[in-house]
Amino acid sequence: MIKVGIVGGTGYTGVELLRLFASHPEVQLQAVTSRKEDGMPVAEMYPSLRGRVDIAFSSPDKARLTDCDVVFFATPHGVAMAQAAELLAAGVKVIDLAADFRLQDVAVFEKWYKLPHSCPDLLKEAAYGLVELNRDAIRKARIVGNPGCYPTTMQLGYAPLLKAGVIDASHLIADCKSGVSGAGRKAELPLLFSEASDNFKAYGVSGHRHLPETLEQLGKLTDDKLGLLFTPHLVPMIRGMHSTLYARLTKEIDNAALQALFEDAYKNEPFVDVMPFGSHPETRTTRASNMLRIALHRPGDGDTVVVLVVQDNLVKGAAGQAVQCMNLMFGLEETMGLLHVPVLP
Numbered sequence: 045m046i047k048v049g050i051v052g053g054t055g056y057t058g059v060e061l062l063r064l065f066a067s068h069p070e071v072q073l074q075a076v077t078s079r080k081e082d083g084m085p086v087a088e089m090y091p092s093l094r095g096r097v098d099i100a101f102s103s104p105d106k107a108r109l110t111d112c113d114v115v116f117f118a119t120p121h122g123v124a125m126a127q128a129a130e131l132l133a134a135g136v137k138v139i140d141l142a143a144d145f146r147l148q149d150v151a152v153f154e155k156w157y158k159l160p161h162s163c164p165d166l167l168k169e170a171a172y173g174l175v176e177l178n179r180d181a182i183r184k185a186r187i188v189g190n191p192g193c194y195p196t197t198m199q200l201g202y203a204p205l206l207k208a209g210v211i212d213a214s215h216l217i218a219d220c221k222s223g224v225s226g227a228g229r230k231a232e233l234p235l236l237f238s239e240a241s242d243n244f245k246a247y248g249v250s251g252h253r254h255l256p257e258t259l260e261q262l263g264k265l266t267d268d269k270l271g272l273l274f275t276p277h278l279v280p281m282i283r284g285m286h287s288t289l290y291a292r293l294t295k296e297i298d299n300a301a302l303q304a305l306f307e308d309a310y311k312n313e314p315f316v317d318v319m320p321f322g323s324h325p326e327t328r329t330t331r332a333s334n335m336l337r338i339a340l341h342r343p344g345d346g347d348t349v350v351v352l353v354v355q356d357n358l359v360k361g362a363a364g365q366a367v368q369c370m371n372l373m374f375g376l377e378e379t380m381g382l383l384h385v386p387v388l389p
């Protein structure tokens with residue numbers, strides 16, 4: 045059994061990890077931290093886990109994280125990098141759901157996250173945790189920077205087109221929408237029911253932290269100059285993410301060949317579903333599952349390809365992806381504990 049610790053178990057990605065681990069056959073929960081709820085049984089805060097998770101939260105200083113085989117950080121940025129060196133020295137692997145180990149360019153990290161990076165040497169050895177594009181590195185890694193939710197949809201949506209060199213990489217447009225759980229479980233005015241429900245708005249239009257992460261990773265797929273306009277939106281739903289990606293085709297390619305690019309790229313991927321050309325994937329077809337679904341369109345048979353991508357931001361966009369990485373890092377079946385069918389309606 046793999047002994048697992050979770051730092052930040054009271055938040056949304058933390059409880060999603062707990063839900064997934066409740067049915068993972070190779071995981072034994074060792075410690076789940078909360079700074080505020082030391083001693084409270086996890087199932088008291090989350091009755092959905094009654095009878096399935098029998099551990100209590102402990103404060104981070106009491107949790108014996110160095111006794112774990114792997115520690116997940118489901119925390120804001122800055123927390124994992126402060127503890128990673130000690131854990132690695134004790135032989136513990138680290139998976140950070142925040143941004144501390146995502147961006148290899150320290151200057152870019154410091155510009156966007158507004159804090160100094162405390163362990164650039166460890167950052168160098170970290171693997172970026174998008175399994176479909178980086179499986180071999182993740183398998184060997186001691187530290188994984190789990191991708192952001194929007195970047196997961198943008199990378200898996202653009203990757204086959206960029207690798208094939210059939211689009212203008214300098215003018216990509218990503219119009220993305222997320223459910224409110226993407227902002228975490230905290231008391232903030234814009235997240236109140238009366239503010240977020242029955243409303244629809246863009247945010248971060250002039251610059252969002254997921255832009256540099258996506259550009260850094262997409263840059264590995266093409267030598268062409270990249271340009272990406274990324275506009276995130278908040279939609280009044282709890283879970284789910286829908287990204288509409290646009291790209292201008294620069295080569296003669298018919299719709300069947302376009303579709304084949306995606307079907308070939310993902311034919312062995314258990315968590316990427318390429319739907320029939322012209323389909324309209326819905327977020328609810330991924331809810332509470334690790335599936336990401338993609339569909340292609342070419343309006344008017346013109347020179348623009350439209351890629352629709354949906355996922356559950358808390359699963360493939362966060363906790364499920366992290367478990368997929370853990371399975372690889374420990375030589376387990378990649379799909380272990382992750383084969384839930386989406387919940388619908």
Ligand SMILES: NC(=O)c1ccc[n+]([C@@H]2O[C@H](COP(=O)([O-])OP(=O)(O)OC[C@H]3O[C@@H](n4cnc5c(N)ncnc54)[C@H](OP(=O)(O)O)[C@@H]3O)[C@@H](O)[C@H]2O)c1
Binds near residue numbers: 056
């Ligand atoms: N929500 C998503 O859809 C999503 C998707 C992809 C990635 N992420 C990333 O995943 C991370 C967690 O997101 P979330 O939505 O789960 O956030 P959240 O709901 O706000 O939860 C944050 C957790 O971190 C703990 N925490 C906060 N500051 C801490 C500190 N200094 N030391 C130790 N623990 C601390 C909190 O617990 P206590 O206050 O009880 O200690 C809480 O359990 C973030 O970096 C986020 O950007 C989120």
